[in-house]
Amino acid sequence: MKPSFTKTWLTLLALCLLSSRALAQDEPRRDAAEAATVGEPSSESASDATRVVRIRQVIELDSEHLRWLRSELGSRTRWFERLAAGMGGVAEERDETSQRLAALEANPDSDPEEIAAVRAKLQELQEDWSLYDVQTDLALKGEKAIRQQLEALEKKISKEQRALGLLTGEIEVALPEKTRPEPTAASPEAAKPVSPRLPVPIPSAEPPPTPKRAQSSSAMTSAQLQAQRVLARKEGEVEKSKIELAEFVERKRALTRQLEFEEGLAENETKEIENLERVVTIFTERLEKYRESGAAAEKIERRERGLREIARVIEERNESSKGRAAYIATLVERLAHLDEAELSVTAAVDAKQEEAVDARRRAKWLESPIHPKNIQHWARERGPRILLVLLAAFLLLSFVQLSARRIARTLVRRRRGSRSTGTGRADTLAFSFRSVSRVLIVVFAVLLVLQEAGVDLKTVLGGAAILGVAIAFGAQDLMRDYFSGFLILAEDQYQLGDLITIGTVTGTVESVNMRVTVLRDLEGRVHFMPNGNIDHVTNRTYAWGRPVIEVPVAYDEDVDRVMDALVQIAKELGQDPAWEGKVIGDPEMLGVDKFTEYGLVIKFMVKTK
Structure with missing residues (x-):
């Protein structure tokens, strides 16, 4: 079983070597940070040449930083692998020491001093494992952050290259058909061959509505055609400016994301330094214990050499943090330039939109029906x-x-x-x-x-x-009046001059149409009868009439003589030229109808036309 201090010393030596290599690779990044103060393209009012130069400088700086990040990613990956291996070795040794301690404690014949020494060693191994765990976790976080920053920086460089292509004309904006100006035969540019260009997708924004053409192009005046061309050109400029604004916002967003990644790496690096300082503190305390306990000189010398290496790593890490802080400062400055430039870019888009609105208003006015020229054209045509x-x-x-x-x-x-x-x-x-x-x-x-x-x-x-369907549902009575009026006229139920009775009203027909019938009664009153309300009609003069005449006669008169006289008078009336054709046939004598207190009542009828 290897001693604990040997693995710790090897780990510290590996950390020193990796840190030295990372710092050596950080020098170009520091120089790039100092050169990056040229900033982003700062203003829409700057010339296209100035903007092209600035964007190229930014692309070059970002590309250099991208190469450094790839190199640092390799170092971070190797660092993480070695830390993970060292952490595994410490964990293995800790498990073995733990088993040995358990065996000693189970044996009653074990030496108490040996048990105490093994217990102290197990405590140191547990502490070393904790330090490894923290340092390995920080290394993994740093590696993930660098990978994310690499992806974001590649996208940012791609957006910058596209913006550069738009400025240099290597990339052509693909406008919608409705906003693309139509070339005319008189335009010399229409005959020139167009070189193939790379289309740029249009941002998801609703295009401004174009005025509807009420007339065909052949019927439009030259002023209207010119206004349409100006409107198409202005709308095309608006679309291009919107695309430029979208590209600008994307570049700003990418720079903000890059700044967030750099700040995350700086925070992670600060935690790494804090963890290394903690390692120095712990190892210094252990070194003092080794000296007090009279440990071997070789062991003390290795511990001192390890502490010196860790101190050097911490110093180099601090220098690296300063370089990263300087680079972050340049990113903040570039972001501030973009914030200022965003105002001018947005103002330029607003100005072009106002120009497009004015052009659209003029085109609509020229195509308006109330325009004097259109009124003249309309009146003439x-x-x-x-x-x-x-x-x-x-x-x-x-x-x-x-x-x-x-x-x-x-x-x-x-x-x-x-x-x-x-x-x-x-x-x-x-x-x-x-x-x-x-x-x-x-x-x-x-x-x-x-x-x-x-x-x-x-x-x-x-x-x-x-509207007719709505009226039919809302004015059913009116439709019934018209339908009834049509039937009255078609069936010839009555006509002008007829004496008719509708309900309780009797009068002469003065007017009849599809909706209403007008009657005038004997007292001269006029009645307007809706045809839909007429369900029964009595026509007293339909084709011919038969008035019934009652003649009172005194009791002392000769009744037969009176009836003969009445018949003779009716016949003479029918023969009168003024009444010719109006009395039909002979009068019909009905005779005595009733007796009253004053005399007799003789009734007879005459058929008239």
Whole structure:
């Protein structure tokens, strides 16, 4: 079994060698930290050449730091492996010592001094194992942090190279189709061959809405076409500036992450120094005990040499911490430059967006229907056709107004039957025909005017259909009135001038249309009867009428002579030219109807038309 101090001395020697190599590799990093004060590209207002130089310097510094990190990762990995091996050796020796102590304590013949010595050795091994555990854990954390920093730094260098490519033109921004300016035949750049370039993905931002073109390109004016080209160019610049801003934010985020990793490594290195100082303290105390107990000179000399090596490692670690602190300071300075530059980059994006908004507003105004030039163009292109539609509608309305009665009478005469030969039916049909014709002519005229004005009729008709369904559900009584009115007119239940009774109202028909019937009673009162509420109609003059006439006669008169006189008067009335055709047939004498206190009542009927 090997002595405990031998393994400890070997471990300290390995730590010294690894620390010396790490510090030797840290010199270029320290120089790079001092040179890194050139900072990040600091301002949007700087020229493209200045920005290119600065980005190249940053890429070079980050690449150098990347190489150092890879070298340090190798050293950290070997350091961790040796610490793990030493920790395993101490654990093995501790287990063996623990078993030996247990055997000695179980043997009653064991020497108490030997048991005390083994117990003290076991305590030292346990303490050594604790020191190994802490140092190995710190080494593992440092290795993980360096691996993460390597990955983050590679991504940062990739973003910086892409930003450099955008500035130098080696990478072309792939704009969406709607924001890509369209080359024209007059543009000399359209005929130049374009070299293949590497596309850059667009950041996930909603593109600004482009104004809808109500006219085709062939119908647009030169001012509108120029405004569209300017708008496309401005929107393209906005997209490019957004991409640059996104790339800038990504570079800043990568630098922030690199700073966090460096600070983590610095904190881990500080803990390593603290642990080594603790090792010095413990080993110094053990060295004093060895001297007091009169240990061998070789053992004391090895312990002193180990302490000197650890002190040298701590000093070198402190120097390394100072170098890392300087490098962190340069990262903080570069981050401060980026914070200042972010304001100017954001301001540049805002300015380009305002320019795009102004260009979009101008393009919309030039394409607006109320623009004077568009009004002139619209009046010149569509005005004559709209006037023609209005003129045709006016002529149709005039024709219907003038010829509705004549057309209705012509249609009525073709029908057989005594009722169809009158003018009441023709007037009723003419009135309804004029109302329906006006509505239809006005509706079709409005639709044609909208179509000629450039309105999409499909949208209008779709909206009208939805509105019609809503009206049908909300105005069922109105629809019932129109349907009942249609049946009344189709069945010729009554017409203008007829004496009818609807419910409790009796009067002459003055107006009848699809919705309402207007009656005037004997007292001159006008009644408006919705057609949907008419369920029973009594027409007293349908085709012909038969008025019943009651004539009071005194008791002392000759009844037969009176009845003959009444019949003769009715016949003479039918032969009168003024009443010709209105009295049909001979009067029908019914005779004495009743007796009253004043005399007799004679009743007779006359059939009239």
